[in-house]
Amino acid sequence: MSDRDITRRDFLDGMALAVGGAMALPGGLGLEAGAPYPPALTGLRGSTPGSFEALHQLRDGTLFQSLGRPARSGEHYDLVVVGAGISGLSAAYHFHKERPGARILILDNHDDFGGHARRNEFQHGGRTRIGYGGTQSIDSPLPYSGIARGLIAELGIDVHRWNTVLDRDLYRSLGLGPGFFFDRETFGTDRLVTGLGPRIDSATAARLPMSDQARGDLVRLTTEAFDPWPELDPGAIRERLARISYSRFVTDVLGLDAGVLHLYQTRTHGLFGAGVDAVPAQDAMALGLPGFQGMKVDRTVVGPGQNYDSMPSPDADDYYFHFPDGNASIARLLVRKLIPAAIPGSTADDVVTARADYAQLDQAGRSVRIRLRSPAVRVTPGSGAGPTEVVYLEQGRPRSVSAGAVVLACWHQVIPHLCPALPDLQRTALAFAIKVPLVYTNVFVRNWTAFQKLGVNSIQTPGFFHTSVNLDFPVTIGGYHHARRLEEPIVLHLSKAACKPGLPIKDQHRAGRTELYTTAFTTIEATIREQLGRVLGSGGFEPGRDILGITVNRWPHGYAYQYNSLYDDFWLHRGEQPCEVARRPFGRITIANADAGAYSYTDAAIDHGVRAAEELLTHG
Ligand SMILES: Cc1cc2nc3c(=O)[nH]c(=O)nc-3n(C[C@H](O)[C@H](O)[C@H](O)COP(=O)(O)OP(=O)(O)OC[C@H]3O[C@@H](n4cnc5c(N)ncnc54)[C@H](O)[C@@H]3O)c2cc1C
Numbered sequence: 258m259s260d261r262d263i264t265r266r267d268f269l270d271g272m273a274l275a276v277g278g279a280m281a282l283p284g285g286l287g288l289e290a291g292a293p294y295p296p297a298l299t300g301l302r303g304s305t306p307g308s309f310e311a312l313h314q315l316r317d318g319t320l321f322q323s324l325g326r327p328a329r330s331g332e333h334y335d336l337v338v339v340g341a342g343i344s345g346l347s348a349a350y351h352f353h354k355e356r357p358g359a360r361i362l363i364l365d366n367h368d369d370f371g372g373h374a375r376r377n378e379f380q381h382g383g384r385t386r387i388g389y390g391g392t393q394s395i396d397s398p399l400p401y402s403g404i405a406r407g408l409i410a411e412l413g414i415d416v417h418r419w420n421t422v423l424d425r426d427l428y429r430s431l432g433l434g435p436g437f438f439f440d441r442e443t444f445g446t447d448r449l450v451t452g453l454g455p456r457i458d459s460a461t462a463a464r465l466p467m468s469d470q471a472r473g474d475l476v477r478l479t480t481e482a483f484d485p486w487p488e489l490d491p492g493a494i495r496e497r498l499a500r501i502s503y504s505r506f507v508t509d510v511l512g513l514d515a516g517v518l519h520l521y522q523t524r525t526h527g528l529f530g531a532g533v534d535a536v537p538a539q540d541a542m543a544l545g546l547p548g549f550q551g552m553k554v555d556r557t558v559v560g561p562g563q564n565y566d567s568m569p570s571p572d573a574d575d576y577y578f579h580f581p582d583g584n585a586s587i588a589r590l591l592v593r594k595l596i597p598a599a600i601p602g603s604t605a606d607d608v609v610t611a612r613a614d615y616a617q618l619d620q621a622g623r624s625v626r627i628r629l630r631s632p633a634v635r636v637t638p639g640s641g642a643g644p645t646e647v648v649y650l651e652q653g654r655p656r657s658v659s660a661g662a663v664v665l666a667c668w669h670q671v672i673p674h675l676c677p678a679l680p681d682l683q684r685t686a687l688a689f690a691i692k693v694p695l696v697y698t699n700v701f702v703r704n705w706t707a708f709q710k711l712g713v714n715s716i717q718t719p720g721f722f723h724t725s726v727n728l729d730f731p732v733t734i735g736g737y738h739h740a741r742r743l744e745e746p747i748v749l750h751l752s753k754a755a756c757k758p759g760l761p762i763k764d765q766h767r768a769g770r771t772e773l774y775t776t777a778f779t780t781i782e783a784t785i786r787e788q789l790g791r792v793l794g795s796g797g798f799e800p801g802r803d804i805l806g807i808t809v810n811r812w813p814h815g816y817a818y819q820y821n822s823l824y825d826d827f828w829l830h831r832g833e834q835p836c837e838v839a840r841r842p843f844g845r846i847t848i849a850n851a852d853a854g855a856y857s858y859t860d861a862a863i864d865h866g867v868r869a870a871e872e873l874l875t876h877g
Pocket residue numbers: 265312339340341342343344345364365366367371372373374390391392393394395396397631632633634666667668671675695696697812814815816817849850851852856857858859860861862
């Protein structure tokens with residue numbers, strides 16, 4: 258790993274330096290000429306009520322029972338893009354660049370653009386602070402492709418400036434580090450423990466509220482050289498590690514007490530959306546979890562069926578950047594290229610504080626239009642060279658536009674329902690791409706003195722709804738300055754992977770999705786208040802006094818599903834992947850989205866957006 262210190266991998270497993278932002282922005286009451294300004298809305302965000310119901314009815318086959326005939330808008334576009342995430346925006350940008358006069362319409366079901374790349378803002382004392390409600394960073398385990406790097410450079414983002422915008426030493430200089438919260442429901446007592454490194458000695462273990470057996474086994478797990486399969490060569494060892502979960506490896510192969518797993522269960526949440534019960538031991542090894550010290554396999558070598566996430570890649574490590582709103586800045590820079598009037602300014606620095614003018618997104622007479630709150634519900638290819646008809650909902654009523662070409666940059670799971678004309682094999686492959694449910698919550702707090710008193714900036718809290726709590730990144734960029742003084746308001750970032758340990762991974766994702774759709778904001782808010790009170794209370798934190806705002810970004814359809822050698826045999830044997838079948842072009846309809854690469858990263862969204870646009874440009 259390079260010296261950039263923070264990665265999504267580190268950050269989400271709660272073991273890294275974590276970090277905050279503050280700036281002076283004009284205005285910012287969440288209302289613009291009476292219309293909502295989406296980034297400033299708090300409460301339940303992400304997949305908001307109103308954005309998904311019609312699409313669920315489409316899935317259930319009930320939507321068209323109640324809808325009348327679509328009203329013909331008379332609008333014709335050279336290209337309609339379904340999905341205003343980074344993939345759809347990249348597709349539109351590439352098409353626009355190659356065919357400058359082309360008329361392009363981008364549809365999205367949400368009230369904000371960017372898809373998972375989502376900006377949150379909070380106001381206090383005349384200042385605005387920014388948080389990321391989804392996609393955190395330019396950070397990918399595999400190196401960015403030439404196409405993705407090229408687009409990032411065209412947007413004016415210089416990732417090599419990362420070291421100059423991050424205040425790397427701030428938290429360390431204040432004596433802050435990682436912590437682990439042992440909760441009374443699981444461990445019999447509430448206790449915040451700091452100073453837990455990768456190797457745990459008996460003195461450290463004695464501080465943990467665990468059984469003597471579990472303490473002893475934790476020391477063994479992190480320090481002893483196990484070699485359970487001395488007769489196997491490294492290739493065969495990897496095959497075994499690819500077929501057994503990390504939790505079974507620890508208990509069944511190493512024979513250790515299951516109690517030790519409490520410390521590691523959520524360490525894989527940030528990348529896999531599931532715990533170590535559903536993550537192959539091989540991937541856990543590459544991610545640095547303990548137990549492999551004595552085995553004759555090199556953890557930096559990629560093994561059969563190993564997940565992209567755990568592939569160590571020094572190139573990728575150097576290619577890293579974090580904006581205060583995460584990769585929402587990429588989405589905003591793309592929108593600025595497509596519709597300059599919507600986002601003032603001209604650089605990747607000034608975009609951070611630029612206030613988007615949502616009224617400019619869908620203006621008649623412009624060559625590019627972005628239409629929010631407009632789920633596409635049917636895409637019907639024209640006969641012969643005829644145009645494709647795209648039906649979408651406008652305030653619940655069907656409306657149709659015609660299109661010379663269509664890029665489907667939405668979630669692959671939706672496409673079989675949207676476009677029944679696709680071949681059965683392709684529809685099955687598209688449906689394979691279920692999404693991984695996640696929650697990214699920003700809690701805006703009055704100050705961070707409690708963190709300083711407790712000596713933490715990043716806490717694992719596996720017993721709570723959100724399993725990690727982090728102080729935001731200390732990033733200063735453009736006119737935006739992170740919080741430096743303990744008395745200043747700061748954004749806390751909390752995350753959750755909604756999963757159900759013990760089930761096969763896709764069933765965990767399905768159960769988690771149901772949980773997220775059925776849990777009310779008030780319930781989540783109550784868990785946050787209780788959690789922060791219990792974890793930080795001994796540092797003087799009082800939820801009623803210190804919490805200024807909460808934005809829960811719920812993503813029941815979050816990460817793209819990445820193949821897993823415990824469950825996807827084709828992946829272990831490097832057979833044909835469903836995403837290869839799913840992304841085949843169909844006449845003048847092409848398929849984008851990160852799902853097209855089964856790879857849950859911004860670079861996949863860009864690569865497949867550009868590829869989908871290029872397929873249309875090349876063939877007609
Ligand atoms: C919480 C979270 C954190 C992440 N962190 C990182 C990170 O740090 N780094 C990284 O590289 N990647 C990260 N990712 C992954 C990254 O966000 C994605 O790979 C990428 O942004 C996906 O872009 P996309 O355009 O393919 O899809 P999306 O962002 O999902 O955009 C697709 C859009 O299509 C819309 N849509 C769906 N159906 C319809 C329809 N019928 N009509 C109209 N619109 C429709 C969706 O609502 C959505 O807005 C993260 C993802 C999540 C969920």
